[in-house]
Amino acid sequence: MKIEAVTLHRIRMQLVMPFATSYGTYHDRETIIVQVQDEQGLSGWGECVAFETPWYTEETVQGAWHMLQQFLIPLLLQQPLDDPQQLSGRWKGVRRNPMAKAGLEMAVWDLFAKQQHKPLYQLVGGVNRQPKVGVAIGLQREIPDYFQLIDQYVEQGYERIKVKIKPGSDLSLISALRARYPQLALMADANSAYTLADAEHLQKLDAFGLLMIEQPLAVDDIIDHAKLQRELQTPICLDESIVSYDDARHALELESCRVINVKLGRVGGWNEALRIHQLCQEKNVRLWCGGMLETGIGRAHNMALASLPGFTLPGDISASSRYWERDIIAPEVTVAGGRVTLPDLPGIGFAVDQRFLHSLTLDKLVVQAADAQPM
Numbered sequence: 045m046k047i048e049a050v051t052l053h054r055i056r057m058q059l060v061m062p063f064a065t066s067y068g069t070y071h072d073r074e075t076i077i078v079q080v081q082d083e084q085g086l087s088g089w090g091e092c093v094a095f096e097t098p099w100y101t102e103e104t105v106q107g108a109w110h111m112l113q114q115f116l117i118p119l120l121l122q123q124p125l126d127d128p129q130q131l132s133g134r135w136k137g138v139r140r141n142p143m144a145k146a147g148l149e150m151a152v153w154d155l156f157a158k159q160q161h162k163p164l165y166q167l168v169g170g171v172n173r174q175p176k177v178g179v180a181i182g183l184q185r186e187i188p189d190y191f192q193l194i195d196q197y198v199e200q201g202y203e204r205i206k207v208k209i210k211p212g213s214d215l216s217l218i219s220a221l222r223a224r225y226p227q228l229a230l231m232a233d234a235n236s237a238y239t240l241a242d243a244e245h246l247q248k249l250d251a252f253g254l255l256m257i258e259q260p261l262a263v264d265d266i267i268d269h270a271k272l273q274r275e276l277q278t279p280i281c282l283d284e285s286i287v288s289y290d291d292a293r294h295a296l297e298l299e300s301c302r303v304i305n306v307k308l309g310r311v312g313g314w315n316e317a318l319r320i321h322q323l324c325q326e327k328n329v330r331l332w333c334g335g336m337l338e339t340g341i342g343r344a345h346n347m348a349l350a351s352l353p354g355f356t357l358p359g360d361i362s363a364s365s366r367y368w369e370r371d372i373i374a375p376e377v378t379v380a381g382g383r384v385t386l387p388d389l390p391g392i393g394f395a396v397d398q399r400f401l402h403s404l405t406l407d408k409l410v411v412q413a414a415d416a417q418p419m
C-alpha cells in the first residue's frame with residue numbers, strides 16, 4: 045500500500061447550538077481533516093479530534109498539526125505499508141499524542157478499505173449495520189430547557205439521553221428528569237468534576253436508575269474510581285482515563301469501571317480500539333462509542349466502530365444536524381428509530397463534499413511522498 049500524498053485540512057465549523065460541559069463551552073469546532081491518497085488517486089479520510097483548547101485532554105489542534113507534520117506523516121511515508129495494522133509499530137517511538145495518530149491512522153484504514161473495495165465496518169469485523177445511538181445534551185441554564193430538548197430528541201427516536209453534571213447541577217437535575225421520564229435510558233457525564241470527597245453525594249444518584257455515571261473523577265485516574273465504584277450501585281463509565289489498551293486492562297483489573305466509552309481519537313486509532321474491544325469481549329464488559337463533536341468524517345468512523353459486536357450500548361453518534369447546519373459529507377448522517385445505518389459502500393461509505401470542505405479551510409498542508417523527509 046503506497047501512499048503518494050497526505051493532506052491536512054484545518055477547518056472551523058459553527059455548532060448549531062453551544063455545547064457546555066463542566067470544564068467549558070464550545071461555540072464552534074476547529075478540527076483537522078486528514079486525507080491520504082494513493083497512486084490511483086483514491087482518497088482515505090480521517091479526523092483528528094483534538095480541540096482548540098486542552099481542557100478535555102492535553103492535545104490541541106495546533107499541537108496535533110505539529111505532531112503530524114514533523115513526525116507522524118514522515119514516519120508514514122518513509123516506506124510502504126502492507127496493512128494499516130503496521131502503523132502501531134511504525135509510530136511506537138512517538139510517545140502518546142493519540143488524537144494526532146488516530147486522525148492519520150483512520151485515513152489510512154479508510155484508504156485500505158477502499159483499495160479492497162470493502163466497507164470499513166466489514167474490514168474491522170463489524171456485524172451490526174444499524175447500531176443504536178443516543179444523544180448528548182450540554183449543560184443548560186434551566187430545567188425546562190432540558191425538557192424541551194429531550195422531548196425533541198425522544199420525538200426524533202433517540203433511545204438514550206446523556207446529560208452533563210457538575211457540583212450544583214446534578215441531584216436536582218437528575219431527579220427532575222427522572223420524574224418526567226421514568227423509563228428513559230438516562231446517563232450523566234461529569235467530565236471529572238468531582239473528587240472522592242463527593243462519594244456520599246454521588247451515592248444519592250443511585251436512586252435514579254442511571255445507566256452509568258461517566259468519568260466522575262480525575263481525567264488520569266483509575267485508583268480513586270475503583271474506590272468510588274465500590275461505593276456506588278450505578279456503573280461508572282470511564283472516558284478520559286482510558287487512552288490505551290493498557291489503561292483499559294488496568295481499569296478492568298482494578299474494577300475501576302463497569303463500562304468503557306471508546307473514542308477512536310482518544311485511544312490512538314483503530315488498532316488500539318480493536319484491542320480494547322477484544323479485551324472487553326473476553327471480560328464481558330459493555331462498550332459504547334463516544335463522540336467528540338466530530339464532522340461527518342469522524343462520525344462515519346464512529347459508526348463503523350459502533351457496528352462491532354461488543355458495542356452493545358447506544359453511542360454518542362447523533363445525526364449531522366444535531367451539530368451542523370451542513371456537514372462536509374454527502375449524504376449526511378441521519379437517525380431513524382434511534383439508529384444510524386451504515387452504507388454498504390467501500391471505506392467509510394460517505395463521500396466528502398470537497399468544495400464545501402475547501403470553503404471551511406483555514407489552513408492546508410500537502411506532503412508528497414516524494415518530498416517527505418526521512419525520520
Ligand SMILES: O=C(O)CCC(=O)C1=CC=C[C@@H](O)[C@@H]1C(=O)O
Nearest residue numbers: 065100180334335336337338360
Ligand atoms: O459528540 C458527541 O455527541 C458527544 C459529545 C460529548 O459528550 C463530549 C465530547 C467531547 C468531550 C466531552 O465534552 C464530552 C465527553 O466527555 O464525552
Ligand SMILES: [Mg+2]
Nearest residue numbers: 233258259283
Ligand atoms: Mg465523556
